Amino acid sequence: MNKIYDISYNNIFTRYLTAARFIKQGELILKEKPLLVASHRGSRNFCLKCCSYIKTDTYDICKLCNLAMLCRTDCKGKFHSNSECMELKKLNLKPTFLVEHQEIITVLRLLLKKKYSEDEWNKINQLESHLEERRNTPIWKSCDSLIVQVMKEANIISQEDEISDIVQKLCGILDVNTFELRPPYDPSDLVVQLELQALRGLYPEAALMAHSCVSNTHLAVDNDFVLYIHSSVDIEEGSPIFCNYANVLDGNVERNKFLKQGKYFECTCKRCMDPTELNTNLSALKCHNCKKGLIQPQKTIENRFNWSCTSCKKNYHSSMIETILGLAKDLVFGPGPSNLTKLEELNMKLLQTLYPRHHLILELQQILMGFYTQDIPSRKNLMGKIKSCENVLAVTQILDIGISRIQGITLYELHAAKANLAYMEYSKKEITTEILLKRLLSAEETLRAALEHLLYEPKNSPEGYLAKNALGYLKKLRESIRNIKEQLIMENIVATSSSKKKNRKHLVQK
Structure with missing residues (x-):
C-alpha cells in the first residue's frame, strides 16, 4: 500500500502530518493504539x-x-x-x-x-x-x-x-x-454513553496532526480505545492533515480561549479570522441599539476580539459581552429547566438577545432534541424536533464538512421525527396514502444520509451501535414503503376497475 502521509516541519521546526499523495474522502489515514x-x-x-x-x-x-x-x-x-x-x-x-x-x-x-x-x-x-x-x-x-x-x-x-x-x-x-x-x-x-467524555488518550502519531477549526479528518475511537482517522474530505497531495483540537460548535472567542490556554497558540484559520464564522454567525448577538444589525467579534492583529454592530457600527466593550454570554451559559448548562415547557421558554428568552444560530442556542437545541421524544411524542413536539435538527444541520454542514459524527447523529434523529410524524398524521387520516409515501421516502433519504456518516464509526463504539440500529430501521422503512406502494397499486387497480364498471353501466343505460 502506498504511503499515505509524511511528517513535515515548518519554519520553527514543529512537526506535522501532510498528505503523501492524494487522499480520497473516506480513506483510512491512520489507525493507532x-x-x-x-x-x-x-x-x-x-x-x-x-x-x-x-x-x-x-x-x-x-x-x-x-x-x-x-x-x-x-x-x-x-x-x-x-x-x-x-x-x-x-x-x-x-x-x-x-x-x-x-x-x-x-x-x-x-x-x-x-x-x-x-x-x-x-x-x-x-x-x-x-x-x-x-x-x-x-x-x-x-x-x-x-x-x-x-x-x-x-x-x-x-x-x-x-x-x-x-x-x-x-x-x-x-x-x-x-x-x-x-x-x-x-x-x-x-x-448516556454518547454524551460521556471523561478520559484522555495519548496517541503519539496522531498527536502530530496540525489544528484547523475547519478540519479535513474524521476521528473515531472504538471500545478498545483504538483511534481511527479517516479523511472527511478529499485531501490534495502535500496538504496538511488537520484535526480540530476545539469543539466545532463553540464560537470563535471560546475556541481561541481554549486553544490559547490549553494548547498555547493562537489560531488564524479562515474561520477564526471571519467575524461571521463562514456566514453561520455562531457568535453573533442582536444589536439592541439599532434593532437591525448583529454584534460580531472581529479578531485583531493582537489576537484580541473587538465587538461591533454590523449595521449601526456601535462598539461594545468585551466585558459587557462576556457578562451577557456568561449569564446565558449559566442558564443553558446550569441546573436550570428540567422539563420541555421551561426549556422552550428559555429558548425564546435567549432568542431576544442571541442570533438564532448562536452556539449557545444550538447547545439548547440539542438538549431540546432529547426532550421532544422522551415520552409519547405529540405533533408539536415532533415538529419542534425536526426544526431543532434542521437548525443544527444548517451550521454543521458548513463548519463540520464532509464525514461528520454530529451530522450523522442529527440526521438519524431527524429521520425518526419525520417518519413518526408522517405515521401519526396518516393514522389520524390527516394525510393521504400518496402523501404518506412521499414523506416516508424523504425520511428514507435522510436515514441514508445519516448512514453515510455513521458507517465510518467503529462497530464497537456508541455510534457504531447507532449505525447498526440505523441499518435495521432502514430495512423496516423500506419494507413499509414497499407495502405502501403495493397498496397504492391495488387502490389504483380497484379505482380503475370501478371506473370501468361505471362507464359500462352508463353505456348500457344509454
Whole structure:
C-alpha cells in the first residue's frame, strides 16, 4: 500500500502530518493504539487495567504490585502491563497511596516507561510540551503541588530541579497532546454513553496532526480505545492533515480561549479570522441599539476580539459581552429547566438577545432534541424536533464538512421525527396514502444520509451501535414503503376497475 502521509516541519521546526499523495474522502489515514489511557486531573478514580471509572468507595488493589487500583481483581483489561506492575512493586509504597494521590497516576505511568520501554519513552519525549510557556503559571504551580512534591516526598523521584522539569514536561505533554475519550460503555446505555467524555488518550502519531477549526479528518475511537482517522474530505497531495483540537460548535472567542490556554497558540484559520464564522454567525448577538444589525467579534492583529454592530457600527466593550454570554451559559448548562415547557421558554428568552444560530442556542437545541421524544411524542413536539435538527444541520454542514459524527447523529434523529410524524398524521387520516409515501421516502433519504456518516464509526463504539440500529430501521422503512406502494397499486387497480364498471353501466343505460 502506498504511503499515505509524511511528517513535515515548518519554519520553527514543529512537526506535522501532510498528505503523501492524494487522499480520497473516506480513506483510512491512520489507525493507532493508545500509548496511554488515563483520566483528567481532578477526575474520579479509574481502573488501571480497563480504564472504567470506579463509581463507589469500594475497589481492589492489584495483588502482584500491591499498588495499582482495579475495578476488581479479575479485571480483564490490558492497560496495566506486567512490566508496569513490576516497576510499581519496586516503589514499595503503601497500597492506598495511588488512591490517596490519584493526581500522580498518569505521570507516574509515563515516567515508568523510561525504565521498561525505551521506544515508547522516546515517542513520548519528542512530543511538544510548551514547558517554558507553562513555567510559573497557575497550572505549573498546581502540578508542582499535587504531583511533583508528592512524588518527591514519597521518594519516587529525587529532589533535583532537573527531575522536577521532567515531570512538569510530562504534565505539559499530556495536556497538549492527548485526545478526549469516553470510558468503556454499556451498549444498553447508548444515549448516556454518547454524551460521556471523561478520559484522555495519548496517541503519539496522531498527536502530530496540525489544528484547523475547519478540519479535513474524521476521528473515531472504538471500545478498545483504538483511534481511527479517516479523511472527511478529499485531501490534495502535500496538504496538511488537520484535526480540530476545539469543539466545532463553540464560537470563535471560546475556541481561541481554549486553544490559547490549553494548547498555547493562537489560531488564524479562515474561520477564526471571519467575524461571521463562514456566514453561520455562531457568535453573533442582536444589536439592541439599532434593532437591525448583529454584534460580531472581529479578531485583531493582537489576537484580541473587538465587538461591533454590523449595521449601526456601535462598539461594545468585551466585558459587557462576556457578562451577557456568561449569564446565558449559566442558564443553558446550569441546573436550570428540567422539563420541555421551561426549556422552550428559555429558548425564546435567549432568542431576544442571541442570533438564532448562536452556539449557545444550538447547545439548547440539542438538549431540546432529547426532550421532544422522551415520552409519547405529540405533533408539536415532533415538529419542534425536526426544526431543532434542521437548525443544527444548517451550521454543521458548513463548519463540520464532509464525514461528520454530529451530522450523522442529527440526521438519524431527524429521520425518526419525520417518519413518526408522517405515521401519526396518516393514522389520524390527516394525510393521504400518496402523501404518506412521499414523506416516508424523504425520511428514507435522510436515514441514508445519516448512514453515510455513521458507517465510518467503529462497530464497537456508541455510534457504531447507532449505525447498526440505523441499518435495521432502514430495512423496516423500506419494507413499509414497499407495502405502501403495493397498496397504492391495488387502490389504483380497484379505482380503475370501478371506473370501468361505471362507464359500462352508463353505456348500457344509454
